Amino acid sequence: MRQVMTAEDLGRVVRRIANEIIERNHGTADVLLLGIPTRGKPFADRIASAMSEIEDEEVVAGSLDIGMYRDDLDSRPRTRIGPTDIPKPIDGADIVLVDDVLYTGRTIRAALDALADLGRPRTVQLAVIVDRGHRQLPIRPDFVGKNIPTSITEHVSVRITPHDDEDGVWIGNEVLG
């Protein structure tokens, strides 16, 4: 495995994305960050706390589980159902979906379906820490930590505390635990 981002790199990326979200939305008032379990949630929490610091306004992050919305339940090992926690109303909000790695786009498609069942946001934006390419659907991110071109046989392992015991991004031919 080759390390492509350090803990410090991740910290800078989180602060930059926080700034970009504030800039795009002219503040934080209607913004609701929703992390996609499992690793999207700790990133959403970090971005929310960076935004709170920058703007001196409380920004909350929730989580949106998409396990019940996948279109490939038959063909992949089953994902565990994680928590969905929507801390404020979705109707009229500017939702920022947060995930660690953007790959085929199928997770985000499922997230859009899940959102549609919960309400009608004003906008839906997408923040990802790593965009590794190989999209299978017409989906693009609004905020990207780092573009990392990969071959489809490679694995991108993002690790973040408290979900993992360290922060960083690795790339290689096997999955980190």
Place this chain on the structure above:
Amino acid sequence: MKHFLTTEDLDRNTIEELLDEADGFAEVLTRPIPKVPALRGKTIATMFFEPSTRTKMSFDKAAKALSADTVSFSPGTSALSKGESLKDTALTIRAMGVDLMVVRHKATGAAWRLADWLDIPIVNGGDGAHQHPTQALLDCQTIRQRFGSLEGLEIAIVGDIKHSRVARSNVFAMATLGAKVTLVGPPTLLPVDVGSWPVTTTADLDGVLPNIDVVYLLRVQTERGGASVFPSFAEYAERFGMSDRRFSALKPDAVVLHPGPMNRGVEISHDVADDDRALILEQVSNGVATRMAVLFRLLGREHHA
């Protein structure tokens, strides 16, 4: 996990995973549109050869909340009354393109026979006096919501244990989750193999009440002969009923569960049944979410691999 037949072979990790996932499905049920597409295109058959209100409706609601289609079967209106065998009935329904079957039957082991005959997941919705595993899951979920965990809880299961698939299912699930289970009932209503269960037994309800966190009251099963071994309902209520007096002898945070349908005035007094610490309606609500977890587990993975 290919079928869901019994709590006796479930390990702690599996039960806890199902309960965690049931929490996720419970959230779905609180939404304005309480439905997710997880099992879209799947068909679930509910085959209840014994009468049931809550279990059949609960499975039906769980399947629909997962966007599965449901077909159902009631013996009174079916070809069974023309003499068709269980096996032929099941094979016929399977041939219609059913992906999972929930079965309730008065014969012990009926669900296992179906699991042998058919190539699809079978969920045991109750077989005779043997097992009713989704009832145990929803009961454990209800207790866990109240206490955070079953570890170390003192649970008394009271009444006609011998004829109760609810008791048998719960004993194994609760013990696996770390609870200490005491069976309370007349010796004639204890099962013959109780020596091999992870429980202690007593006939003295008043003696154990002060230490108990959860009192699980069983229904007197008139249809399985439970009424014939004690002289009268009044005597049963006197010795094993949750009266107002007994309720006040419980710890202040102790709760009362009952699988329904209740015989008010026999196992449980009117006032206790309506008390906030009687979690009977919570049990029913949790039934839908825990059954969603079971259906999703069986249809969502390995089976198709």
